[in-house]
Amino acid sequence: MTRTGTGTRRGATRQRLYEAAITLIAEQGFSSTTVEQIAERAGVAKGTVYYNFGSKTELFEELLRHGARPFTAELARAARAEFARGGSAAAALDAMARAGLAFVAAQPDLTRLFVAELWRPNRTWHSALAELRGHAAGVVEEVLERGVADGEFDASVDVGLAAGALLGTVVAGALDWQTFHPGRPIDEVHAALCPLLRGRLAGGGGP
Amino acid sequence: MTRTGTGTRRGATRQRLYEAAITLIAEQGFSSTTVEQIAERAGVAKGTVYYNFGSKTELFEELLRHGARPFTAELARAARAEFARGGSAAAALDAMARAGLAFVAAQPDLTRLFVAELWRPNRTWHSALAELRGHAAGVVEEVLERGVADGEFDASVDVGLAAGALLGTVVAGALDWQTFHPGRPIDEVHAALCPLLRGRLAGGGGP
DNA sequence: GTCTATATATAGATAGAC
DNA sequence: GTCTATCTATATATAGAC
Known part of the structure; x- marks a missing residue:
């Protein structure tokens, strides 16, 4: 101890x-x-x-690491649980989106601070942030690759770009929810986000 | 003068x-x-x-207004042009996404500064930012409503939540591109984003 | 391990010359 | 309209008592 x-x-x-x-x-x-x-x-x-x-900077850097680890862990846990019950890769994306929304709802401040710094190069803690983003993106990439391997997703999908976009969609959607539509239940937000992740925005489409 | x-x-x-x-x-x-x-x-x-x-704050607030106006104008122009040539609402979303990506690529710094402050309440300039976000979201909402009215999109779509999510997807995707995948051509990023906007990520889906 | 000084630097803002 | 000089406040970080 x-x-x-x-x-x-x-x-x-x-x-x-x-x-x-x-x-x-x-x-x-x-x-x-x-x-x-x-x-x-x-x-x-x-x-x-x-x-x-x-120093103040060191406190902040350790805070970033301390706070980001549970986020990635939650995403991975959600995907694992979905696959364990025999779900598809698309279902795993849905589950990860829900887990991401729940995390942001529970820790909106942590997410705000994260997003405010994430896309800024030239700051001393940027490499630490890039690494943390990489871990989270890696979890999404694995699910995408599995979906492609199973023939569930189109093989032309650019896994690297798509993972970043999906992650951005969930985090941005969650923060927009918390900031501009507070009070809306998580189910409604999840329902609004899922078409973006699964392909059901266009009526008549979707698997 | x-x-x-x-x-x-x-x-x-x-x-x-x-x-x-x-x-x-x-x-x-x-x-x-x-x-x-x-x-x-x-x-x-x-x-x-x-x-x-x-003051320093006043300079910043006027800068936000000065920089955000062209972004919304570009989105509106792209949608108008697509509809003018007889395109669908989904095609208009694609065109807006491309316009958004191009804007961020041309002004990455402006976008970074915007995103870093957008989802933070409690700052003096937050009401100004909320208003600017509202204008951009309004442009997206109009396209969504038109798509629903034409029977192109499902009537159950929550226009308000979806508009915010779509806007977030494009901006977050664009910044992720500029920061972590620089050098990738805009066409590839647009291609990675479109499935999220139109519903083609799942193989076999889509209209 | 935590607190109360204190040293040092540097910020936002203003006054007045040009 | 722009510049130089300066006032005042407050920040980070440290030293040393408890």
Whole structure:
């Protein structure tokens, strides 16, 4: 128990700092958010932040990693569960979309902060973000490849581009929902998104 | 010629400041970007910025309006042109997607800065951004409604949610392209996106 | 491990010369 | 209309007490 897990004392303080930072940075952006604000919201002094993290930037980078891992894990879990019950690759995409929507609904601030930085090169944490995006995209790619191999999807599908687009569709759709259509139930949003993922927007189409 | 158009002397200075601010804010974010940096890149002194704009925030808000108007205009123009040549609503969506991709490819920095702020409430310029998003979404909604009226799209489509999702798909897809698959030609990206807009991802589906 | 100072730098904004 | 000089506030980060 010497590692910095959530069980240790140090882990608890770090967890509170993560949660405080997520909310503040999501609302104000990284640079507008001061270390003092983060410390105050977490109920500790500023010096404690610098004891636990080397700098403001380092806190943010570790926060990104800490928050992104569960997202990718949820997507993978959803796909695995769908395949386990004998579902198709298209059904797996639906399940992943639902899992993605649920994650964003549960952690809208974390997602906002992520998206605000994801497509910006030239920032110190961009390589870390690119890697995290790559993991999530990789999960989607596997499902697409399986669908192509099973003859379920067209072989001409560009897996790399499509995975990024699908991921973008779910995340952007989820944030648009949370920001401009709050209160709408997840089922309605999922229903609006599925045609985009499965090909049923055009009436009469679809498998 | 007393208005602040691009033809006037004042308009020229403001235009240079816009362009400088777009690049810098896209890379660094609003708060990390200093007025001094913007002035330097535009080739003027800091005082000149404050003569032309009341504050840093005001410069940014006017920049958002200034940059978003052409985007919505391009989407509307693409849809109009497609309908004018007798195209379907689905074809209009394709044309809008292409117009959107082309706009983002031409102005990636502007789009980055836009997306980074779009889904954040609690910022002073959020109402301005929401309004601009509403205009663009409105253009998409009109096309969807026309498609439903013509029996081309399913009547159960939730126009409001779908418009936001479609817009998000194009913008997110375009930024993902610019950031993680640069060099790919626009045709390939458009081809990867169209199945999501028209319903052809699933093999054998589609109208 | 956490807190209370404090050092140092740099931001936004303004006043007044030209 | 643009520039230079400057005021004032506030940020990051550190040192040392507890």
